[in-house]
Amino acid sequence: MKLFSYNKISDTPQAAVASASQHPNAHYIGGGTNIIDLMKNMVMIPDSLIDVSELGDPGIRSTSSGGIIIGAAAKNSYVANHRTVRDKYPVLARALLSGASPQLRNMASTAGNALQRTRCFYFYDTASACNKREPGSGCDAMHGYNRMHAILGTSDQCIATHPSDMCVAMSCLDAIIHTVGKAGERKIPFIDFHKLPEKTPHIENALQENELITAIELPAPLFTDSSCYLKIRDRASYAFALVSVAAGLDLSGGQIRNARLALGGVATKPWRAVEAEEILKGKNISQDVFAAAAESALKQAKTFEHNAFKVELAKKAIIRALAIASRSRQS
Ligand SMILES: Cc1cc2nc3c(=O)[nH]c(=O)nc-3n(C[C@H](O)[C@H](O)[C@H](O)COP(=O)(O)OP(=O)(O)OC[C@H]3O[C@@H](n4cnc5c(N)ncnc54)[C@H](O)[C@@H]3O)c2cc1C
Ligand code: SF4
Numbered sequence: 001m002k003l004f005s006y007n008k009i010s011d012t013p014q015a016a017v018a019s020a021s022q023h024p025n026a027h028y029i030g031g032g033t034n035i036i037d038l039m040k041n042m043v044m045i046p047d048s049l050i051d052v053s054e055l056g057d058p059g060i061r062s063t064s065s066g067g068i069i070i071g072a073a074a075k076n077s078y079v080a081n082h083r084t085v086r087d088k089y090p091v092l093a094r095a096l097l098s099g100a101s102p103q104l105r106n107m108a109s110t111a112g113n114a115l116q117r118t119r120c121f122y123f124y125d126t127a128s129a130c131n132k133r134e135p136g137s138g139c140d141a142m143h144g145y146n147r148m149h150a151i152l153g154t155s156d157q158c159i160a161t162h163p164s165d166m167c168v169a170m171s172c173l174d175a176i177i178h179t180v181g182k183a184g185e186r187k188i189p190f191i192d193f194h195k196l197p198e199k200t201p202h203i204e205n206a207l208q209e210n211e212l213i214t215a216i217e218l219p220a221p222l223f224t225d226s227s228c229y230l231k232i233r234d235r236a237s238y239a240f241a242l243v244s245v246a247a248g249l250d251l252s253g254g255q256i257r258n259a260r261l262a263l264g265g266v267a268t269k270p271w272r273a274v275e276a277e278e279i280l281k282g283k284n285i286s287q288d289v290f291a292a293a294a295e296s297a298l299k300q301a302k303t304f305e306h307n308a309f310k311v312e313l314a315k316k317a318i319i320r321a322l323a324i325a326s327r328s329r330q331s
Contacts, residue, residue, distance in 0.1 A: 002042070008051040013180040013214050016052050020210035021182065023048035028212060030073065030109030033100075034116045041124055043117075043133055053109060056214055060084060066220030069178070072111035072213045076166065077102065079110060088221045091246050094229035095169035101238050111213035114167055114177070114193070115205065118160035119240055120149065131157045132201040147306040148240070151314075152267035154302055158201030161265055162194060163240050168264035169229055171272050172246035173218050181211035190216075194269035222258060223248035228324040232265070232317050241265030243314045245321035249280070256280050256289075261297065261322075266314050273297035276318070285326045287319070294318040 005023060009016040020026040025047040029035050032053075038044040058073040060082050068089075070079055079085055080096035100108065122128035122140040129138035141149055141159055149159045167190075175190040193206050207213075226249040233239040244264035250257045259280035263271040276293040283289045294315040301311045 002039075002045055004039075004046055005048045006051065007048070008054065010054040013056060013212050016050055016055055016212050017180055017182060017210055020048075020050050020212070023050070026050050026210065028052050028111075030112030031075070031104075031107035032112075033104050033108050034112060038117060038124075042126055043124055052111075052212065063217065067218050069215050069217045070110050071215055072109060074110045076100075076105040076108040076110070076113055080105065088224050089169075089173060089218060090224065091172060091227040091229045091248060092166070092169040092218070095165040095231075095244075095246060098229065098231045098241075098244075099165040110166075110216055113164055114170070114213065114216065115207075116164055117204070119163045120160040121145070123160060132160060132197070132204075135200070135202050142304070145306060146304040148242070149304060149307050150266060150268045151301040151303050151307060151310050152263070152271055152298075153196050154268055155197045155199065155201070157199055158197035158268065159304060160197070160201070160268060161240075162267065162269050163264075164270065165229070165231060165241065165244060165264060167194070167270035168244050168246045168262045170216065170218075171270040172227075172248055172260045172262040173221075174260070176217040176219070177213055178215040178217060179207065179211050180214050181208050183208070185214075186211075187217075190270070191272050197268050223250045223260065223325075226251050226325045228321045230317055230321040230324065232313060243310060243317045245314075245317045247318070247321040247325040249285075249322070249325045251285070251326065254284050256283055256285060256326075259293075261293065261318065263297065263314060263318075266301075266310050273318075275299075280322075287323070290319045290322040291315075293322065 027046040029049045057071040080093045086093045128140040150161045177188045179186045228247045231241050231244040241264050246262040248260040259277045261273040276297040279293045
């Protein structure tokens with residue numbers, strides 16, 4: 001058995017940061033739906049838990065620039081069912097509702113979802129070699145059973161996918177992460193928040209030691225009426241994505257003025273397909289244009305023994321998501 005201390009902080013983010021700094025090897029806990037599993041499996045072994053599940057505003061408020069700010073402690077189910085999110089950011093509502101189960105969504109927090117760890121089986125199995133869990137130990141997934149693993153953003157150290165659905169939508173929506181740390185407050189663009197594994201797969205994001213996520217901001221919606229979150233998985237529910245696509249189109253008649261495209265289930269971080277977006281911009285809606293965007297998004301794909309099928313699956317999912325986004329509103 002591993003003993004750890006537990007402190008609940010519900011007054012200020014600064015107090016939570018101070019508490020984390022005073023305790024050795026401290027980790028924050030939101031809903032606990034990921035970190036507790038990791039602790040039970042001895043994958044994460046904190047000496048101290050700082051509970052931030054009741055810290056700050058757990059709701060959603062509007063910004064003066066037409067966007068919204070979602071509190072870090074806001075539950076996934078609350079956000080998914082919030083009237084403003086459903087009406088103005090349906091791609092986020094869809095993504096959240098496609099994840100996990102109702103019980104888990106009732107517990108999971110916005111910050112915890114953004115920071116959930118990979119579901120790579122070898123990461124969870126302490127008998128396996130895993131550079132993310134134990135830097136320098138190797139990667140058993142590389143030549144093991146890698147059907148669920150990434151084809152984009154991989155390195156010779158790690159090929160694990162980022163598992164979140166919410167983050168794919170957040171990436172597509174140009175979200176901004178608000179934090180508080182020892183050096184004060186920061187705002188980090190979502191696209192820069194998660195890190196590629198490169199030579200340091202254990203460093204997964206831009207947070208510094210004990211830095212706390214306080215909120216996630218969404219700018220004014222660009223494509224409310226023409227968006228889609230499409231998730232392809234082995235089961236119809238309660239399964240992580242094999243491929244997921246968040247697509248948003250800003251349309252003027254039949255022309256695409258602006259586009260956002262992000263992928264999940266195929267990459268080591270929530271994956272913005274920026275070059276594909278450029279292909280879409282200024283074009284008229286057509287199957288050929290969607291296919292060209294899909295080709296571009298998967299151009300850099302590198303496959304492993306069991307996951308080559310993801311390339312074609314991702315292309316087809318992109319074309320379908322763009323077609324849905326171009327036709328109708330999803331909510
Ligand atoms: C069976 C199962 C199925 C699932 N299926 C899906 C799915 O299909 N799609 C999907 O997207 N997700 C899925 N999930 C994952 C689920 O969405 C995450 O477990 C959940 O979002 C994590 O949120 P949490 O608040 O419980 O995080 P916690 O477990 O509390 O924390 C997760 C991480 O975030 C850190 N943290 C928490 N709050 C803060 C903060 N404010 N600042 C800094 N660090 C913080 C913690 O230290 C920890 O490292 C599934 C989970 C399970 C168990
Ligand atoms: S893919 Fe990454 S998480 Fe999985 S075993 Fe390899 S290093 Fe670990």
